[in-house]
Amino acid sequence: MRKWDVIVVGAGHAGIEASWFASKLGVSVLVLTLSLDSIGKLSCNPAVGGVSKGTLVKEVDALGGLIAKIADKCAVGYRRLNKSKGKAVWATRAQVDRFLYPKIARSFLESQRNIKILEAKVDKILVNNRKIKGVVTNFSEAFYGNTVIICAGTFLNSKLHIGLSSFSGGRLGELSSDELFKEIKKLGFEVKHFKTGTCARLDKRTIDFSKMMEQAPHYDVEPFSFDNESTPKNQLSCFITYTNEKTHKVILKNLDRSPLYTGKIKAKGVRYCPSLEDKIVKFPQKDKHQIFIEPEGWESLEVYPNGISTSLPFDVQIDFIHTIPGLEKAEILRPGYGIEHGLISPTQLYATLESKLIRGLFFAGQVNGTTGYEEAAAQGAIAGINAALRVKKEKPFILRREQAMVGVLIDDLTTKGVDEPYRMFTSRAEFRLTLREGNADIRLTPLAYQLGIVDKAVYAKVKEKSEKIEKYIKKLKSIKVVFDKQKKFSLFEILKRPNIEFSHLKSYLDDRVPQGVLGREVEINVKYEGFIKRELAQIKNLTNIDKIKVPPSLDFSKVPSLSREVVEKLNLFKPSTLGEALKISGITPxxxxNIYNYLSSKRKRRKRRIYES
Ligand SMILES: Cc1cc2nc3c(=O)[nH]c(=O)nc-3n(C[C@H](O)[C@H](O)[C@H](O)COP(=O)(O)OP(=O)(O)OC[C@H]3O[C@@H](n4cnc5c(N)ncnc54)[C@H](O)[C@@H]3O)c2cc1C
Structure with a gap:
């Protein structure tokens, strides 16, 4: 009887990284998945990255993972988001070829000799004395393992909704894992259901793009992976159109056929990716909603109309789509649908993503209540590494909140749990300026090298980058010039000024200013030096948060920079101390x-008034 070191159930974005990282640590890995053809299938939009999600992608890459490499190999267009904001928060997003992605993902896994992949549905979990023993498939074959990682995504006890019709399925056309869900419940795990949804896919040949605005790709964006140098030459554009009053009328008229508004769908949905019907009902003052027509691949005739996710009946989908400029004759190739799926409460996991209930049983990805490929990949990396380390009886690998966005994600999940689908946001991190895309390799590759999951050449390249940045900063401090016809300043002081960019200092640096990410990192380190230091200091000041009182009359909507979600929750729960506020799910450090700063400034203002009166 063969015993595997790590058994990974599911080969979505979490399963891919989990098996890859475990195999990199030299242990034997068995991947069991429902279909060999849908390894890393992009269930929803054909895009990877975005604000803070791009940082997760780069962090997984810096650790030696796959998501960045796969995305780069099949990217059809890149864009830089947050361009109008400071360079520290620039973010990368790429449209990818949805048909190539699974092929590339599979070939990466197949390149590892110690990974075996098998098409099988896991129905049972074998446990003895609260210790994992293995799994059993739907064809009654038992596979034994020292550790098991469940990465079953949206497939646990899942139900799809199109209008008032509903049927079992993990994705349209795929099975739901009902037996596995029952097993998880039977083992004593607390479970719940969330809801998500997707839009109809349209036939490109039936769209009039001349009525839409073209959104061209950005050619100056670096690829996702730190290993790659360039992006494709001729990239594909997206196109922008809008809904209008007619669209909204069609939808409002048919709400009595919506599973969301008739109470058929009971589970909580993704707050930040609402369905079109949700947007129209919740924001009646808005007379239009933006839609991005995204290419699904280099040669695909399908396009993805991002922004019109729906679970309305098929005929209503046709009707409302035909009211949209450019889509008057659009034909649907796949209907949009809603999905309710099971998950476990992630507070039942350690920061390694091993469960507290069963030794050796790990959970990663959407099964932990997250949404998104990037969030799943990040968890897969941590679960894969730690399952292998458990087998090797080595110290666990945990990333702290100040080290990585991955650390923020896992800390939030395991300490606060989820009461709605969890998506990564920059605002969830207290070290926003430190946890950037551009320094993910400097922050994490040395740790991965110590673990033995990236090789010496990769580590040497990162070390060189880091040394170059330091050298440039030293140089900027050492060169003093007369600037603005005033007195002498160092180039470092000059670069700190708001409108000065590194490239403006070219003439003082023998015309040699590093380009791309290197130049940007030098600039960020100089410009944000003070802010970064303040970030660290603020958090250290907050050790006594249980004693810091929050006045009952405080209207949280007055506190600057709080998201709508945070304001809603705080106004609802009315915490009496900052410590209590932090314990509320969804409330970020x-x-x-921000609240601490607001209360302090209010207190100071009050003191000043008393003093002045
Ligand atoms: C309809 C829909 C809409 C979505 N909309 C959005 C969105 O708007 N925004 C967003 O960020 N994300 C969205 N997502 C979520 C996104 O697709 C997931 O977050 C991401 O794919 C999760 O990755 P994962 O690896 O956890 O799971 P998945 O990608 O779901 O992969 C799960 C894997 O587990 C396998 N599996 C399941 N059960 C078993 C079993 N019993 N035995 C063996 N293998 C099994 C499956 O075959 C699959 O390979 C949507 C998903 C769906 C289905």
Missing amino acids: AAIV
């Missing part, structure tokens, strides 16, 4: 810092 960054939000606590």
Whole structure:
């Protein structure tokens, strides 16, 4: 009887990284998944990255993972988001070829000799004395393992909704894992259901793009992976159109056929990716909603109309789509649908993503209540590494909140749990300026090298980058010039000024200013030096948060920079101390810092008034 070191159930974005990282640590890995053809299938939009999600992608890459490499190999267009904001928060997003992605993902896994992949449905979990023993498939074959990682995504006890019709399925056309869900419940795990949804896919040949605005790709964006140098030459554009009053009328008229508004769908949905019907009902003052027509691949005739996710009946989908400029004759190739799926409460996991209930049983990805490929990949990396380390009886690998966005994600999940689908946001991190895309390799590759999951050449390249940045900063401090016809300043002081960019200093540096990410990192380190230091200091000041009182009359909507979600929750729960506020699910340490600053400034203002009167 063969015994595997790590058994990974599911080969979505979490399963891919979990098996890859475990195999990199030299242990034997068995991947069991429902279909070999849908390894890393992009269930929803054909895009990877975005604000803070791009940082997760780069962090997984810096650790030696796959999501960045796969995305780069099949990217059809890159864009830089947050361009109007400071360079520290620039973010990368790429449209990818949805048909190539699974092929590339599979070939990466197949390149590892110690990974075996098998098409099988896991129905049972074998446990003895609260210790994992293995799994049993739907064809009654038992596979034994020292550790098991469940990465079953949206497939646990899942139900799809199109209008008032509903049927079992993990994705349209795929099975739901009902037996596995029952097993998880039977083992004593607390479970719940969330809801998500997707839009109809349209036939490109039936769209009039001349009525839409073209959104061209950005050619100056670096690829996702730190290993790659360039992006494709001729990239594909997206196109922008809008809904209008007619669209909204069609939808409002048919709400009695919506599973969301008739109470058929009971589970909580993704707050930040609402369905079109949700947007129209919740924001009646808005007379239009933006839609991005995204390419699904280099040669695909399908396009993805991002922004019109729906679970309305098929005929209503046709009707409302035909009211949209450019889509008057659009034909649907796949209907949009809603999905309710099971998950476990992630507070039942350690920061390694091993469960507290069963030794050796790990959970990663959407099964932990997250949404998104990037969030799943990040968890897969941590679960894969730690399952292998458990087998090797080595110290666990945990990333702290100040080290990585991955650390923020896992800390939030395991300490606060989820009461709605969890998506990564920059605002969830208290060290926003430190946890950037551009320094993910400097922050994490040395740790991965110590673990033995990236090789010496990769580590040497990162070390060189880091040394170059330091050298440039030293140089900027050492060169003093007369600037603005005033007195002498160092180039470092000059670069700190708001409108000065590194490239403006070219003439003082023998015309040699590093380009791309290197130049940007030097600039960020100089410009944000003070802010970064303040970030660290603020958090250290908050050790006594249980004693810091929050006045009952405080209207949280007055506190600057709090998201609508945070304000709603705080106004509802009315915490009496900052410590109590932090315990509320969804309340980020960054939000606590904002409230603390607001209360302090109010207190100071009050003191000043008393003093002045
Ligand atoms: C309809 C829909 C809409 C979505 N909309 C959005 C969105 O708007 N925004 C967003 O960020 N994300 C969205 N997502 C979520 C996104 O697709 C997931 O977050 C991401 O794919 C999760 O990755 P994962 O690896 O956890 O799971 P998945 O990608 O779901 O992969 C799960 C894997 O587990 C396998 N599996 C399941 N059960 C078993 C079993 N019993 N035995 C063996 N293998 C099994 C499956 O075959 C699959 O390979 C949507 C998903 C769906 C289905």
